[in-house]
Amino acid sequence: MSQKMRVIALVDMDCFYCQVEEKLNPALQGKPVAVVQYNLWREGGIIAANYLAKEKGVTKGMWMHEAKDLCPEIQFARVAELRGRADLTKYREAGKQVANVLNSFTNLLERASVDEAYLDLTEAVKLELMKGISNIPLENLKTTHVVGCDTSDFISNIGNNEDTDGFCEDDLKLAIGGIIVEKIRAAVYERTGYRCSAGISHNKILAKLVCGLHKPNKQTILPQNAISQYFSELPLRKIKRLGGKFGKKVAEELGIQYVGELLKFSDKELSKKFDAKTGQWLYNIARGIDNEPVSPKLISKSISCCKRFPGKNALFKHKDVEHWMNELGLEVSERLEKDQEENSRKAKMITISFTQEINKNDVSNSKTCRLKSYDAKKIAEDALQVIIKNCKKLDGLYHVKYLGLSVGNFEDIKQKKDIKYFLARKNTQDMSKIESQNNESECDNS
Numbered sequence: 001m002s003q004k005m006r007v008i009a010l011v012d013m014d015c016f017y018c019q020v021e022e023k024l025n026p027a028l029q030g031k032p033v034a035v036v037q038y039n040l041w042r043e044g045g046i047i048a049a050n051y052l053a054k055e056k057g058v059t060k061g062m063w064m065h066e067a068k069d070l071c072p073e074i075q076f077a078r079v080a081e082l083r084g085r086a087d088l089t090k091y092r093e094a095g096k097q098v099a100n101v102l103n104s105f106t107n108l109l110e111r112a113s114v115d116e117a118y119l120d121l122t123e124a125v126k127l128e129l130m131k132g133i134s135n136i137p138l139e140n141l142k143t144t145h146v147v148g149c150d151t152s153d154f155i156s157n158i159g160n161n162e163d164t165d166g167f168c169e170d171d172l173k174l175a176i177g178g179i180i181v182e183k184i185r186a187a188v189y190e191r192t193g194y195r196c197s198a199g200i201s202h203n204k205i206l207a208k209l210v211c212g213l214h215k216p217n218k219q220t221i222l223p224q225n226a227i228s229q230y231f232s233e234l235p236l237r238k239i240k241r242l243g244g245k246f247g248k249k250v251a252e253e254l255g256i257q258y259v260g261e262l263l264k265f266s267d268k269e270l271s272k273k274f275d276a277k278t279g280q281w282l283y284n285i286a287r288g289i290d291n292e293p294v295s296p297k298l299i300s301k302s303i304s305c306c307k308r309f310p311g312k313n314a315l316f317k318h319k320d321v322e323h324w325m326n327e328l329g330l331e332v333s334e335r336l337e338k339d340q341e342e343n344s345r346k347a348k349m350i351t352i353s354f355t356q357e358i359n360k361n362d363v364s365n366s367k368t369c370r371l372k373s374y375d376a377k378k379i380a381e382d383a384l385q386v387i388i389k390n391c392k393k394l395d396g397l398y399h400v401k402y403l404g405l406s407v408g409n410f411e412d413i414k415q416k417k418d419i420k421y422f423l424a425r426k427n428t429q430d431m432s433k434i435e436s437q438n439n440e441s442e443c444d445n446s
């Protein structure tokens with residue numbers, strides 16, 4: 001078992017949008033800060049609070065006046081707007097900067113959101129082990145916590161474990177992983193000025209689970225032998241995938257509240273109650289097992305933008321739907337052009353989504369079709385046609401509460417770029433020399 005144990009880390013930026021705003025506006029530094037997003041029908045809602053504001057009880061989802069009541073000296077930074085919509089460009093750019101730093105340590109990196117990424121450090125740890133480790137200095141784990149014990153006890157127990165002939169290799173791997181993550185986080189700060197926290201364990205679920213236990217600017221290791229105690233009091237909803245409706249169903253079906261209580265059920269029982277795959281997953285989770293790999297992904301699989309029109313802001317007339325489709329088309333087109341430049345790829349499909357209010361019910365609809373062009377006008381026109389075709393008109397009006405565009409199914413165009421480069425070179429260099437070296441490429445001319 002020990003041989004197969006991976007070392008996985010989840011790195012998550014601390015109060016990310018606030019850090020981005022503070023870097024851009026140093027006057028905010030050292031003060032309680034919240035980032036607010038305005039909307040049409042009320043004052044701004046808080047979408048991020050820094051740790052000085054959090055200390056005073058300010059949380060995401062509060063309104064500005066509620067935050068001010070709790071923390072009168074709070075500073076607000078407002079999300080930029082472009083064409084009447086939130087413009088998240090600077091946060092996306094900051095996220096990319098961080099991802100690039102992480103990527104300089106490992107290619108086995110999976111970006112999970114704008115401000116977090118999983119890293120598979122198994123090989124990096126193996127390399128360190130091969131160098132031969134005589135001891136783990138505590139000062140190399142300065143910002144590290146360990147679930148279930150002190151970091152110093154964790155280190156001294158590694159070489160001194162009664163159950164495993166005096167030596168626990170899995171814990172040693174996590175400790176070395178911890179040292180690597182300390183270095184990675186220091187590099188992120190040095191190269192971007194942003195602070196982050198991390199969780200380190202043997203799989204993605206466990207790393208995610210403990211990442212936030214000691215925030216900000218700290219990291220937490222979850223060793224295998226601390227799992228059962230930790231899970232005995234961990235509410236089911238804390239596990240990724242058990243946070244929503246499905247988690248409630250599991251709790252009700254099994255009559256349990258805590259992850260550890262899943263241990264009472266055999267894999268057969270769980271598979272009977274749910275389906276075989278889900279049953280096995282729950283059985284494994286109870287034991288801290290999750291085999292999902294870190295699938296290398298530095299860039300997102302889709303580019304999306306949307307706009308909500310709640311309450312009396314719903315769109316009724318054709319010209320309003322057309323106007324907002326044009327705006328969304330412009331944003332998607334701009335981001336696609338930039339993406340093509342940066343990532344040498346081209347999106348092939350587009351999904352157009354919309355929600356209508358019909359007889360007081362929200363009815364959502366989405367259609368996916370080929371993306372024929374990156375031209376903003378063309379994207380908007382085609383999307384509008386989809387809406388016209390699929391929208392139910394009540395009393396001749398649209399009643400649209402939500403519009404969204406999402407493009408994906410990217411195809412690499414790197415190879416094509418290489419061919420173009422080759423052809424360009426071919427024209428400027430000695431033909432005979434190139435022909436003799438690249439005979440097979442001749443047919444690419446077509």
Ligand code: DCP
Nearest residue numbers: 012013014015016017018047048049060115215
């Ligand atoms: N965000 C958002 N709307 C939400 C939640 C988050 O726009 N409902 C944005 C703002 C956050 C960023 O995403 O800064 C990252 O979200 P996190 O949940 O990771 O929260 P923070 O990074 O702000 O804080 P923490 O230090 O707890 O990770």
Ligand code: CA
Nearest residue numbers: 012013014115
């Ligand atoms: Ca975060």
Ligand code: CA
Nearest residue numbers: 012113115116
């Ligand atoms: Ca996050």
